[in-house]
Amino acid sequence: MRTNGISKRGREIPESPLRLLISTAQLVEKTGRQVYYLNLGEPDEFPPQSVSLALADFASRKIKYGQSSGEPELISAWQKYYNDFGVNISTDEIIVTTGASEAILFSLAAVADPGDEVLVFEPFYPNYLSIATLLGLKLRSVSLVRSRESFRLPPFENLRQQVTDKTRAIIFDNPSNPSGYVYSREELASLGRLAAENNLALIVDEVYRELVYEGRPTSILQFPEFKGRVIMLDSVSKRYSLCGCRIGCLVSRDQEIMTAVRHMCQSRLSAPVPSQRAAISALAYGQDYIKSYVETFRARREMVTRAFGDLPGAEYIQPTGAFYAFIKIPKLDNSEKFCRWLVSDFAHRNQTVVVAPGTGFYLKPEDGRLEFRLAFVLENDKLNQALTILREGITQYLKQLN
Amino acid sequence: MRTNGISKRGREIPESPLRLLISTAQLVEKTGRQVYYLNLGEPDEFPPQSVSLALADFASRKIKYGQSSGEPELISAWQKYYNDFGVNISTDEIIVTTGASEAILFSLAAVADPGDEVLVFEPFYPNYLSIATLLGLKLRSVSLVRSRESFRLPPFENLRQQVTDKTRAIIFDNPSNPSGYVYSREELASLGRLAAENNLALIVDEVYRELVYEGRPTSILQFPEFKGRVIMLDSVSKRYSLCGCRIGCLVSRDQEIMTAVRHMCQSRLSAPVPSQRAAISALAYGQDYIKSYVETFRARREMVTRAFGDLPGAEYIQPTGAFYAFIKIPKLDNSEKFCRWLVSDFAHRNQTVVVAPGTGFYLKPEDGRLEFRLAFVLENDKLNQALTILREGITQYLKQLN
Numbered sequence: 073m074r075t076n077g078i079s080k081r082g083r084e085i086p087e088s089p090l091r092l093l094i095s096t097a098q099l100v101e102k103t104g105r106q107v108y109y110l111n112l113g114e115p116d117e118f119p120p121q122s123v124s125l126a127l128a129d130f131a132s133r134k135i136k137y138g139q140s141s142g143e144p145e146l147i148s149a150w151q152k153y154y155n156d157f158g159v160n161i162s163t164d165e166i167i168v169t170t171g172a173s174e175a176i177l178f179s180l181a182a183v184a185d186p187g188d189e190v191l192v193f194e195p196f197y198p199n200y201l202s203i204a205t206l207l208g209l210k211l212r213s214v215s216l217v218r219s220r221e222s223f224r225l226p227p228f229e230n231l232r233q234q235v236t237d238k239t240r241a242i243i244f245d246n247p248s249n250p251s252g253y254v255y256s257r258e259e260l261a262s263l264g265r266l267a268a269e270n271n272l273a274l275i276v277d278e279v280y281r282e283l284v285y286e287g288r289p290t291s292i293l294q295f296p297e298f299k300g301r302v303i304m305l306d307s308v309s310k311r312y313s314l315c316g317c318r319i320g321c322l323v324s325r326d327q328e329i330m331t332a333v334r335h336m337c338q339s340r341l342s343a344p345v346p347s348q349r350a351a352i353s354a355l356a357y358g359q360d361y362i363k364s365y366v367e368t369f370r371a372r373r374e375m376v377t378r379a380f381g382d383l384p385g386a387e388y389i390q391p392t393g394a395f396y397a398f399i400k401i402p403k404l405d406n407s408e409k410f411c412r413w414l415v416s417d418f419a420h421r422n423q424t425v426v427v428a429p430g431t432g433f434y435l436k437p438e439d440g441r442l443e444f445r446l447a448f449v450l451e452n453d454k455l456n457q458a459l460t461i462l463r464e465g466i467t468q469y470l471k472q473l474n
Numbered sequence: 475m476r477t478n479g480i481s482k483r484g485r486e487i488p489e490s491p492l493r494l495l496i497s498t499a500q501l502v503e504k505t506g507r508q509v510y511y512l513n514l515g516e517p518d519e520f521p522p523q524s525v526s527l528a529l530a531d532f533a534s535r536k537i538k539y540g541q542s543s544g545e546p547e548l549i550s551a552w553q554k555y556y557n558d559f560g561v562n563i564s565t566d567e568i569i570v571t572t573g574a575s576e577a578i579l580f581s582l583a584a585v586a587d588p589g590d591e592v593l594v595f596e597p598f599y600p601n602y603l604s605i606a607t608l609l610g611l612k613l614r615s616v617s618l619v620r621s622r623e624s625f626r627l628p629p630f631e632n633l634r635q636q637v638t639d640k641t642r643a644i645i646f647d648n649p650s651n652p653s654g655y656v657y658s659r660e661e662l663a664s665l666g667r668l669a670a671e672n673n674l675a676l677i678v679d680e681v682y683r684e685l686v687y688e689g690r691p692t693s694i695l696q697f698p699e700f701k702g703r704v705i706m707l708d709s710v711s712k713r714y715s716l717c718g719c720r721i722g723c724l725v726s727r728d729q730e731i732m733t734a735v736r737h738m739c740q741s742r743l744s745a746p747v748p749s750q751r752a753a754i755s756a757l758a759y760g761q762d763y764i765k766s767y768v769e770t771f772r773a774r775r776e777m778v779t780r781a782f783g784d785l786p787g788a789e790y791i792q793p794t795g796a797f798y799a800f801i802k803i804p805k806l807d808n809s810e811k812f813c814r815w816l817v818s819d820f821a822h823r824n825q826t827v828v829v830a831p832g833t834g835f836y837l838k839p840e841d842g843r844l845e846f847r848l849a850f851v852l853e854n855d856k857l858n859q860a861l862t863i864l865r866e867g868i869t870q871y872l873k874q875l876n
Contacts, residue, residue: 317746
């Protein structure tokens with residue numbers, strides 16, 4: 073029963089596990105302790121140089137609404153980007169969104185009504201849950217199988233068991249946050265089959281597309297057989313270090329869904345226009361940037377592997393994509409307690425680190441009580457230092473548990 | 475019943491009546507005809523000069539996520555703005571949003587669940603309906619009373635009759651789009667009473683606050699007796715000609731609602747950061763800008779009044795706020811047909827105008843079949859020309875109806 077002004081969904085929408093410890097960390101910083109932030113998935117890089125020219129050039133203009141579904145120049149720039157990737161997308165199959173976040177909101181709203189269900193794979197990106205809650209949707213989950221060496225999708229039969237007559241969509245990211253997992257071609261094909269057999273939308277969030285460390289980047293758009301069923305979500309945030317711009321896009325071949333999303337876009341008038349100028353310039357001149365960007369993160373992944381591959385008490389799966397490692401400490405009592413302890417009670421030479429507790433990446437928080445996520449987004453020297461501190465923190469925490 | 479992939483809300487979310495005729499108008503422009511756009515509510519002005527300096531300065535920086543609930547400098551700038559206005563707001567009572575649009579989305583989601591109802595006053599801002607549909611909410615409406623001289627809120631009893639046990643909120647804008655109406659202090663008090671008696675949130679959208687042509691600007695925040703019940707929405711779009719930035723805010727004294735909105739903000743990471751820099755500079759240095767801005771629109775309102783105050787066949791209520799006139803042509807057959815005819819079939823010296831049909835401002839489109847909205851946003855010479863063309867268009871259209 074409602075007892076006061078707030079809605080049920082307002083009460084239920086969870087706090088982000090990624091931002092949980094930031095205010096505590098900021099207090100700790102004020103005491104003079106240095107804090108390394110490995111909790112947020114944002115690269116600590118400058119964007120491509122073309123971006124600063126574009127923003128400076130834009131600075132002296134009128135700042136009117138853009139077109140609701142995106143500036144035509146930005147749509148062309150996205151088309152060219154996908155074309156270089158071997159995928160043809162027509163102008164009416166792509167819509168510019170305010171970050172991939174808005175693309176998640178609009179795609180879920182376009183395929184599911186209040187009370188409907190959406191399938192996710194655990195551990196999942198926490199904002200799938202927040203946005204589903206905002207829209208009155210329910211998530212159902214299937215856990216990825218975690219072995220010592222890798223993650224993988226469970227057998228088809230296990231997936232099928234979670235589909236009910238209320239399920240409307242599958243949503244997942246590939247490469248995946250927080251697992252760093254890249255789905256295999258066979259796994260994607262089986263998800264396509266699951267979607268086809270049950271009339272589900274297949275919503276694939278590809279914001280980390282180029283960040284794959286084995287083999288070449290792929291896209292769900294390269295599976296022509298899924299055509300009408302796929303909604304692909306993308307963003308310039310990670311690829312071009314433009315997190316603060318909030319520019320993404322949504323691609324679908326289903327014109328009925330695109331019409332619905334266009335009307336949703338009209339409800340917020342336009343995506344931010346200065347940010348769209350930045351995105352246009354990044355997409356137009358960003359190819360070399362992406363190449364060196366991937367090499368940067370490949371080197372950082374090696375640093376993380378060196379730090380955790382042989383750490384006693386830690387189960388480390390080397391990520392094959394994105395810039396996250398989802399580390400399991402089988403003897404941990406409670407990852408939230410551990411992460412909070414790192415920030416509040418632990419220091420190594422008056423320095424400490426913030427990582428994200430695994431509990432926020434599962435529907436049942438206790439399923440993530442032995443895991444935490446680190447984002448290897450700092451520049452090399454800082455990252456190295458942060459990893460040393462974190463290793464030391466794990467060792468000390470486990471020692472005091474005994 | 476669902477027969478394919480799209481949701482019920484996806485099918486129901488309406489197309490914006492404001493953007494309906496733009497693609498047709500663009501085709502007409504290609505034939506060499508000049509088109510004046512009086513359909514969109516965006517000022518054709520440069521923003522304050524401080525904005526271009528701020529954007530140019532920002533251009534060479536890293537573009538990382540901002541804080542989810544808004545950059546602290548922007549929150550301070552908003553606080554100072556309201557303080558100059560006589561209203562004290564503490565840091566935890568204000569949240570930066572991606573335009574007032576997002577503030578509408580978040581405030582409705584925070585107070586109402588799927589199936590709940592929200593009360594609006596007709597003619598209303600069309601995106602209240604779009605966003606309510608996105609959230610699975612239902613609008614109920616009460617029509618403003620339209621006399622020859624002015625709009626006004628109907629008697630309290632009529633309002634009360636539309637409140638059901640599912641009603642959770644009242645949402646309206648003041649000054650109002652499309653009517654140009656400014657609610658009286660007595661009317662605001664009666665809405666506060668209605669909200670209090672029925673445990674409703676009072677969501678007041680004040681994006682046109684300074685644009686009042688009689689008396690001084692007011693804010694719902696100046697009514698201390700409504701304190702916990704009010705959610706005030708605001709934006710820099712109109713006030714500083716920053717429509718394309720998409721920066722707004724939400725103010726509430728109810729900490730439970732603010733916690734819910736903070737979690738919603740986390741679900742989209744942050745509002746666009748370059749735009750927040752622009753907004754900070756506009757709020758900090760924009761006072762003189764607002765003064766001359768109001769005088770500019772006052773002069774344009776006089777031009778509209780001269781054009782329509784005495785036009786045979788037109789019922790013109792001089793707007794007391796915002797930059798819209800909602801004109802009634804009692805002999806019109808169908809305002810959508812009329813607006814389309816203006817764009818497609820009519821020309822005066824090879825020029826024409828786009829205005830928005832009244833049908834999109836009502837729950838039942840036929841209730842707006844005799845009205846259209848014009849936004850007096852063009853610079854004076856162009857506006858004068860556009861008004862002459864529109865007068866001529868009305869006269870010709872009525873003639874051919876006979």
